[in-house]
Structures are given as structure tokens and as C-alpha cells.
Amino acid sequence: MSHQADINTFLHPFLSSKGLRLSIYNMEAYLNNVRADLSLEDEDLKEMTAKFKEELELGLEKHNQTLRALPTFVYRLPKGTEKGKYLTVDLGGTNLRVGLIELLGSGKFAIEKASFIIPETLKTGSGEKIFEFIAENVKEFLARPEVQAELPLKLGFTFSFPIEQESLSHGRIIGWSKEIECPDVIGKDAVELLQKALHRLGLDIAVEALVNDTVGTLLAQIYRDSRTKMSVILGTGSNAAYVESCANIRKLAIEADHTVINIEWGSFGEDSPSNLPTRWFDRLLDSESRNSGHQKFEKMISGMYLGEIFRLILAEGVKRKVLTRCEDSKSTSKLDLIHGIGTEEMSEFHQAYIEKDYIKCSEIGEGFGIECENGDGLLQFIAELCELISLRSCKLCAVGITAIYRHVHNFDDEEEVFLVAVDGSLYQKYPNYAKILQDMVCSINSGPEANSCKIELVMAEDLSSVGAAAAIAAQKE
Numbered sequence: 001m002s003h004q005a006d007i008n009t010f011l012h013p014f015l016s017s018k019g020l021r022l023s024i025y026n027m028e029a030y031l032n033n034v035r036a037d038l039s040l041e042d043e044d045l046k047e048m049t050a051k052f053k054e055e056l057e058l059g060l061e062k063h064n065q066t067l068r069a070l071p072t073f074v075y076r077l078p079k080g081t082e083k084g085k086y087l088t089v090d091l092g093g094t095n096l097r098v099g100l101i102e103l104l105g106s107g108k109f110a111i112e113k114a115s116f117i118i119p120e121t122l123k124t125g126s127g128e129k130i131f132e133f134i135a136e137n138v139k140e141f142l143a144r145p146e147v148q149a150e151l152p153l154k155l156g157f158t159f160s161f162p163i164e165q166e167s168l169s170h171g172r173i174i175g176w177s178k179e180i181e182c183p184d185v186i187g188k189d190a191v192e193l194l195q196k197a198l199h200r201l202g203l204d205i206a207v208e209a210l211v212n213d214t215v216g217t218l219l220a221q222i223y224r225d226s227r228t229k230m231s232v233i234l235g236t237g238s239n240a241a242y243v244e245s246c247a248n249i250r251k252l253a254i255e256a257d258h259t260v261i262n263i264e265w266g267s268f269g270e271d272s273p274s275n276l277p278t279r280w281f282d283r284l285l286d287s288e289s290r291n292s293g294h295q296k297f298e299k300m301i302s303g304m305y306l307g308e309i310f311r312l313i314l315a316e317g318v319k320r321k322v323l324t325r326c327e328d329s330k331s332t333s334k335l336d337l338i339h340g341i342g343t344e345e346m347s348e349f350h351q352a353y354i355e356k357d358y359i360k361c362s363e364i365g366e367g368f369g370i371e372c373e374n375g376d377g378l379l380q381f382i383a384e385l386c387e388l389i390s391l392r393s394c395k396l397c398a399v400g401i402t403a404i405y406r407h408v409h410n411f412d413d414e415e416e417v418f419l420v421a422v423d424g425s426l427y428q429k430y431p432n433y434a435k436i437l438q439d440m441v442c443s444i445n446s447g448p449e450a451n452s453c454k455i456e457l458v459m460a461e462d463l464s465s466v467g468a469a470a471a472i473a474a475q476k477e
């Protein structure tokens with residue numbers, strides 16, 4: 001592992017004490033530290049991949065390991081021929097989606113859906129309120145005449161948080177992630193909580209499948225293309241699921257050939273710091289987080305956190321007088337607030353820089369609270385920072401994908417393409433992310449011959465609800 005460059009030891013002795021804009025030299029010195037902090041060499045990636053594979057295999061062998069590797073009780077994978085109409089509820093870290101999904105057979109489907117932003121006020125306090133919020137929106141959705149006409153409907157519930165499943169349609173909430181903190185419902189059955197909230201509103205709907213978003217995405221993409229073996233979410237949070245041979249799940253006796261494992265990969269390296277090289281900003285971010293000490297891998301990868309890493313590095317630059325605050329910036333700006341800068345804004349800056357729209361870059365930068373006028377070098381500095389942070393995220397994600405690929409490879413048909421369904425706002429929207437991730441995965445996994453990379457990433461946009469419907473339908477076939 002490359003050694004951590006402690007920011008303080010790199011400060012150049014000529015740092016200006018006047019607090020004004022420093023020379024390019026100092027900016028370059030700071031950037032060098034940041035480059036060192038965010039770099040992951042090939043050797044690091046190799047080491048981490050081996051550790052990830054080890055942690056995954058431990059998770060399959062015993063309960064309560066760092067990688068939980070949660071069995072999902074999905075024993076029948078969709079064939080693509082399933083048909084039927086289903087009601088779906090999809091609770092993520094940012095949005096709630098309610099939908100009516102029609103599986104049309106031949107891998108096709110139709111969706112009608114409504115999307116709601118989860119209010120910040122619901123993200124802490126009683127978890128019951130989150131389930132009330134879901135039930136109210138289901139009620140509203142059911143009032144649509146075209147939905148009314150289809151009742152009664154079975155419900156598939158996509159729940160994008162860790163759940164210990166007891167069957168396909170029951171599972172206890174292990175804990176929250178993505179800065180949601182509602183401890184009162186931990187240990188409770190997510191389906192019962194939803195069912196009760198629906199009953200309180202007079203809705204009698206049977207919840208027939210409970211799936212994590214990774215599992216829903218995987219099943220939906222299998223419905224479209226049976227060569228799919230894995231799914232990855234790169235959105236507010238990050239996680240992966242894959243098709244596992246039951247013989248490999250030694251912690252549970254399962255009488256089926258294959259099932260789906262929800263890895264909950266966000267916790268990789270959590271209990272063995274040497275497996276995951278965190279830096280000063282990762283540790284600061286973790287200490288200010290609602291689930292401090294947890295989801296450290298996710299905190300280096302996902303959309304909830306990249307903007308915050310960006311802010312911490314910029315704010316440190318201001319503190320070190322490498323960057324200057326806008327003169328008209330109020331005493332507190334986005335730079336001073338935890339999660340003050342979102343990954344979306346960082347992405348917007350990066351995109352504008354790629355498009356050489358430097359005026360827009362300056363405007364966005366000033367919106368952060370940084371003096372950007374006449375700052376060519378400065379814009380370049382910020383753009384490189386965006387690139388370094390997003391590239392590290394990509395590399396870590398490639399580590400996870402490679403480790404899983406190498407784990408399953410021995411029972412996979414070596415000739416067949418290994419399709420990975422990928423979804424999430426970071427993957428969909430961050431400039432070049434999808435392409436860089438594909439290239440990275442292939443550069444790690446190519447054999448000596450040209451075009452020998454078998455791993456192909458496919459965009460599985462907003463499919464997690466479709467997978468919940470397919471999970472119900474596949475059990476009937």
C-alpha cells in the first residue's frame with residue numbers, strides 16, 4: 001500500500017501568512033499531497049482484490065462477518081417469460097418510488113410509477129414514520145383509476161438497506177446506512193412494518209417479496225438477459241449482489257442449486273483497517289457521519305459521500321491558504337457545512353470543465369465559496385480533484401467486481417460473457433464514470449489475448465422495482 005501522506009508534513013515552508021491567493025507553486029504542492037492520498041497503484045488494487053475475496057468467502061462461511069454476504073431466499077431466477085401485473089414499492093436512500101409493473105414476457109416490461117423525495121425530517125427519529133410515509137404514498141398511487149382497475153395486486157418491496165432474510169417475503173432490518181438513523185425499527189421485520197402501516201390506512205395488500213435494490217436490479221436484468229451474473233449499485237449508496245452456488249454458502253444448508261447473495265459490500269475493510277487504505281479526509285468524513293465506524297468502503301465510493309470528500313479537501317486547502325474564499329462569501333458558505341457540497345455539484349463542475357466552459361466552472365466554484373475569478377490554475381486544480389476522487393471510487397468498485405468475478409469463476413462457464421447490471425445516479429450521471437469503470441475492470445481482468453475481457457457492464461436504469469415483481473412472478477412459474 002502506498003504510504004499515507006500526512007497533509008501537515010507536506011506544507012511548504014513558504015506558505016503565505018497573509019491569507020491571500022498563493023502562488024501556483026503552493027497549489028501544486030498541496031495537489032501533490034492530495035494526488036498521493038487519492039492514488040491507488042496496481043499493486044494496491046491487487047492486494048485489495050485478494051482481501052475482498054477472502055472477506056467474501058468468510059461471509060459465506062460464517063454469520064456476522066465484515067462482509068455479511070446475505071442469502072436472499074431467491075431460489076428461482078426469472079426466465080424472462082414471466083407475465084403479470086404487480087404493485088411495487090422501492091425505498092432508497094434519497095427517493096421512494098411506487099409503481100405498477102407489468103411483466104410482458106420475452107424479457108419486456110412496462111412501468112407506471114411515481115417518485116417522491118424522502119423528507120430529511122424522516123431520516124432521523126422513529127422509523128415507523130418512514131413506513132407511514134410509504135403507506136400514504138401507496139394509498140395515493142392506488143387512487144389512480146388505471147391502478148384501481150388492476151386491484152387486487154401483489155406487492156414487491158425493494159428495500160435498499162441491509163436485511164437478514166428469513167424467507168423471500170420476510171426479513172429483519174439489520175441497520176440503516178446512507179445517513180438514515182431510525183434505531184427503533186432495527187431488528188424488526190421490514191415487511192410487517194410496511195404491512196401494518198398499509199393496514200392502518202385500510203389497505204389490504206399482500207407483500208410477497210422483499211428484495212434489496214442490488215437483488216432487484218440483478219433479477220430484473222436476468223429477466224432481460226440470462227447471462228447476467230452480478231449487479232452493482234452506484235448511487236447514494238453502493239453495494240453488489242451476485243448469483244451464488246448454494247454449495248458455497250456453508251453457513252446455511254439450502255436445498256437449491258443457486259441463489260442470490262446480497263454482499264452489503266459497503267462494509268468491506270471495516271474491521272481490518274489494513275485491507276482498506278483510508279486517508280485523513282476519509283477518517284474525518286467517517287467521524288462526522290451518523291454511522292461512524294461503518295460502511296467505510298461505501299464512504300469512499302458512493303454518491304452520498306464523494307461531494308463531502310471534495311468539500312473536505314477544498315476546505316483544508318482554504319485553511320492552509322492554498323485556496324481563497326470569495327470575498328463576498330458570507331461567513332458560512334457551502335465549504336463550511338457538513339455535506340454542504342453534493343456529488344451532483346461536483347459532477348456539474350467536472351462536466352463543465354470537460355466541456356471547457358470555464359465561466360460556468362467559475363460560477364459553480366464561487367457557489368462553493370471559493371474565489372475563482374482569473375484562476376485558470378485554480379479551475380484546473382479543482383477539476384483534477386474531481387477526477388482523482390471519482391477515479392478512486394471507480395478503482396475501488398473495480399476491486400469489488402473483480403473479487404466477485406474471481407470468486408465465482410470456477411463454476412461459471414468460462415466462455416460466456418459475464419454481464420454485470422449497474423445502476424445508480426453516480427454511474428448514470430457522473431462524467432465518464434461508466435466508461436472508466438468498464439475500462440478499469442477490463443484492464444484488470446484481460447488475459448494475454450486481445451478482447452479477452454469477459455466482464456461486460458450494462459446500464460440497468462431504475463430496474464430494482466422490476467426485479468421485485470420478477471421475484472414474485474418467478475416463484476409461480
Ligand code: GLC
Pocket residue numbers: 092093159160161162176177178212213214233235236237238239240264266298
Ligand atoms: C447501502 C445499503 C445497501 C444498498 C446500497 C445501495 O449500502 O446498505 O443495502 O444496497 O446502499 O443502495
